[in-house]
Amino acid sequence: MSNKIKKLDKLKKYATYAILIFFALINIYPIFWMVMNSFKTENQISINSFSLPKSLMLSNYTRAWNAVSLGRSFMNSFIVAGIAVLITVSIGSLAAYFISRFEFPGKKLIYSFFIFGLLVPIHGTLVPIFILMRNIGLVNTRASLILPYVAFNLPLTIFILSSFMKSLPKAVEEAAIVDGAGYLRIFWSIILPMTRPALATVGILNFVYNWNEFSFALVLINDNKLMTLPLSLSLFSGQFSTDYGMQMAGLSMALVPIIAIYLLMEDQLVKGMSAGAVKG
Amino acid sequence: MEHIYKHKKKLIYLGILPAFLLYLGFVIIPIFISARYSLVEWNGFSPPSFVGLENYAEMFGNNIFWRSLKNNMVVVLASVLGQVPIGFLLALLVNQKIKGRHFFRTIIFMPVVISAVIISLVWSMVYNYNFGLLNNILSFVGLESWIQNWLSDPDIAMFSVAAVIIWQFVGLYFIIFLAALQTVPDEILEAAKIDGAQGWKRTLYITIPLVKDSILAAVVLCISGSLKTFALIYVMTNGGPSHATEVMAIHMYDNTFNGMKFGYGSAVSIFIVIFGIVLVTIVRNLFAKFGD
Numbered sequence: 001m002s003n004k005i006k007k008l009d010k011l012k013k014y015a016t017y018a019i020l021i022f023f024a025l026i027n028i029y030p031i032f033w034m035v036m037n038s039f040k041t042e043n044q045i046s047i048n049s050f051s052l053p054k055s056l057m058l059s060n061y062t063r064a065w066n067a068v069s070l071g072r073s074f075m076n077s078f079i080v081a082g083i084a085v086l087i088t089v090s091i092g093s094l095a096a097y098f099i100s101r102f103e104f105p106g107k108k109l110i111y112s113f114f115i116f117g118l119l120v121p122i123h124g125t126l127v128p129i130f131i132l133m134r135n136i137g138l139v140n141t142r143a144s145l146i147l148p149y150v151a152f153n154l155p156l157t158i159f160i161l162s163s164f165m166k167s168l169p170k171a172v173e174e175a176a177i178v179d180g181a182g183y184l185r186i187f188w189s190i191i192l193p194m195t196r197p198a199l200a201t202v203g204i205l206n207f208v209y210n211w212n213e214f215s216f217a218l219v220l221i222n223d224n225k226l227m228t229l230p231l232s233l234s235l236f237s238g239q240f241s242t243d244y245g246m247q248m249a250g251l252s253m254a255l256v257p258i259i260a261i262y263l264l265m266e267d268q269l270v271k272g273m274s275a276g277a278v279k280g
Numbered sequence: 281m282e283h284i285y286k287h288k289k290k291l292i293y294l295g296i297l298p299a300f301l302l303y304l305g306f307v308i309i310p311i312f313i314s315a316r317y318s319l320v321e322w323n324g325f326s327p328p329s330f331v332g333l334e335n336y337a338e339m340f341g342n343n344i345f346w347r348s349l350k351n352n353m354v355v356v357l358a359s360v361l362g363q364v365p366i367g368f369l370l371a372l373l374v375n376q377k378i379k380g381r382h383f384f385r386t387i388i389f390m391p392v393v394i395s396a397v398i399i400s401l402v403w404s405m406v407y408n409y410n411f412g413l414l415n416n417i418l419s420f421v422g423l424e425s426w427i428q429n430w431l432s433d434p435d436i437a438m439f440s441v442a443a444v445i446i447w448q449f450v451g452l453y454f455i456i457f458l459a460a461l462q463t464v465p466d467e468i469l470e471a472a473k474i475d476g477a478q479g480w481k482r483t484l485y486i487t488i489p490l491v492k493d494s495i496l497a498a499v500v501l502c503i504s505g506s507l508k509t510f511a512l513i514y515v516m517t518n519g520g521p522s523h524a525t526e527v528m529a530i531h532m533y534d535n536t537f538n539g540m541k542f543g544y545g546s547a548v549s550i551f552i553v554i555f556g557i558v559l560v561t562i563v564r565n566l567f568a569k570f571g572d
Contacts, residue, residue, distance in 0.1 A: 016373050020380075023370060024387045026447070030406050033413050049411045050420070095299035098292045110296060117307050121508050123529045124553045125310035127317060127536055127546050131324070132310075151306030154299050183288060212395035214511035219537065230397040230511070237401060237515050244405060251398055262393045263386070270389055274455045277501050 031255070038248035045244055057245060064250030069224065073232035074257070080142050080228055081210035084149035088157050088206050089199060091150075096161035097187045101173070111162070117155030118276065122148075122215055130219050144220040145228070149213065153206045156276045160205075164198035165191060204265045205272035211258065229254060311553065317546035324542050335547035344523050345548070348531040349555075351438050355527060356506040356559070358442035359449065364498050366446070367453025372483065374454075375461040385458070389451035396448070396511035403444045404516050407431050431517055434524035441513055441525050448512070449505065453498050460494035461487070496567045500560050507556045528552050 037045050038060055039053035065071065098104075099111050129148055130139070138144040172194070173186045181189075192199070217231045233254055236247045262269060318335055322328035339345050374384050391399065406413040407430035415427045430440040464487060472486045488495070510529040513519060519526035519534065526534075528548060536545025 013378070016376065016378060020370070020373055020378075020384050023366075023450075024384060027387050027391060027451075030402055030413060034402050034405065046411045049413065049416055091298040091302070095296045098295045102292055104289055104292050110300070114299075114303060117303060119504065120307055120311065121504070121553060121556065123508065123510065123532060124314055124549045125307065126533075127542055127549065128310035128313035129306060130537075131313075131542070147302070148306045151302045154303045155307075158299065183291060208393055212393075212397075214395070214397055214514075215533075218514075219533075230395045233395075233397050233401065234515050237404065237518075244408075244411070247401065248405065251401055254398055255394065258394060259390075262390060266386060266389075269393060270385075270455055273392065273452065274459055277452060277456055277497070 034248045035252045038245060038252045040245060042243070042245050060245040060249035061253065063243075064246045064253065067246060068232040068235050068250060069227075070229075070232065070250060070253060072225065073227055073229045076142075076226055077211055077229040080145050080149070081207050083142070084146045084153070084210050085203055085206045087146070087150045088153045089203055092154050092157035092202070093161050093192065093195065093199065094187065095154075096158050096165055097191055099158065100162040100165040101191070111158075114155050114158045117152070118159070120152075122152060126215060126219055129216070133220055139220055140223045140226060142226065145213075145216055148216050149206075149210045153209060156272075157202045157206065160202050160272065160275055161195065161198055164195055168194055200265075201268040201272040204261065204268050205276070208258070208261065208269060314546045315550055317543055318550045320543045322542040323540045328543065331543065335544045336551075338544060339547050339551065344526065345528075345531060347523050348519075348526045348528045351525060352507060352509070352527045354438050354442055355445055355509050356503055358439075358446055359502040359506045360499055362442075362446040363450050363453045363502060364495070366450050367498070368457050368495075370450070370454045371457035371461055372487075375458055385455075388454050391448045392451040392455075394448075397515050399444065399448055400512045400516035403447075404431065407440055432521050434521050437517060437521060437524045441516060444516070445506070445509060445512060453502070456494055456498050456501075457491065460491040464490050492567075496564070499563055499567075503559050503563065504556050507552055507559075528555075 033049070036053060037049055039056045039058075041055075041057050044051075044054065095114075099107060125148075133139045133144045138147075168191065172190055176186050176190055212230060213228070214230045214234070217228045218234075221227055221231060233250065236250060317328075319330060319332060320328035321331045321334070370384075370388055374381055374388075405411075409415060409427075409429050409432075412430070414430065418424065418426045428436060431437050468486060468490070469482065472482050508529065509527050510533070513525055513527055513530055514533070517525045519530040529552065532545045532548035532552065535541045535548065539545075
């Protein structure tokens, strides 16, 4: 290799790192800046928001925790997101099992019908779902969130699970059928355990979508006791919008679980989100 | 085998039924109900009265609606022209033998998993006139004249908001392209190298045509995602100042739940659905025509 090409390669490498580090900073620094300022007094923030905190204003944290009842909001989000995931994965995996492992009339149609849901924007359904929930008296209940969350997550869940189940060899259940095992037994004790990696992907993916969901929560919940995390946090932009130290402390706390989940389950999340994105 | 399957047909349909009913009831049927609501005048309480296409006429005669459509197009363009190229560039860079690949992937994708509410509150403070990070950096590097009221100046607020939308979702397109690039066989690129295709030429003539489908998927996703934009703007500016950042979903929400015009709001939401389908169809056809 000539010297000139070597030099060019080196230059390219430096440029690569420079660009990547630049974008990494753009992604991280605003959050770092906020966490840093969450430990400062209002005065310190307005004088110099760049500096490291000189003292630890932990009272920002206790005030934020109480102002929007963060503990309760975490709990509400956890309950709603968790129950919705359990239902979605249960009924979604059952449907995916029959769609992927059996031949029956209307199979293709049913599958396309589910996949079509990936294209439906939730704002097209917001008004009727609000009216429906009001008519059956479910507004301001957890069920009013759980039902649409389950429904809107089913298309992606069935898409990911059935493509995974389709790839399993037919031989596994043929042996079991000869042994006289019923279809539900086969589903429960053979197919489901083999599908574990895909179940993890859809489970975590649905959980994160539900955890972050805002529009349904905004329309269907106005009782403070039932507010999910995004809804509670949105109160910061209204009534507490000038107490910045407290707001930053609240947001820093709200970031902890989602960042933890992301770092622990990164591969599943990344895989799931891009699979759904490309299909949608 | 066949006869066993046929014997259990009932069980099969029964197994699919729970998912089918929930999906039908809360995703599909509501769209049709929306379409029906869009033809009535209704405050949500007193009996609705049928008005035909009047809601649509009112919508097309409403300057604020046109403003929200224009703002939505700013989001669409910013996403297609911002997220897709930046995501592609970053994917090309990370798809090399470099140190810290995994680290960069983690950091670039991270904003995608954070809730729009958190992101909009963080960026509201970054944009804050007095102590915000952006104005601080500008004065630190001596660009005091660039300091702006990023979110309360109606002339620039929409662009400030669009920048945050780009920021949040670049990672998604980055991951889509990274996955696509990893399917491009090394041999093809090596062969191109031997034939003398270097650097950018190789990317332009070899790599991009090979990942064309992913680019189309990304553009389609960009469009449908941009038309859904709601939470981020709702929390950051609530469509203000004076409708400068109002997008169609905000316009719909505001008229329905604050203005109690359920019919009008439904007309807007039906328009969003149809507009999305039309835009996506146009893009798909353009790709089919000029893609090869």
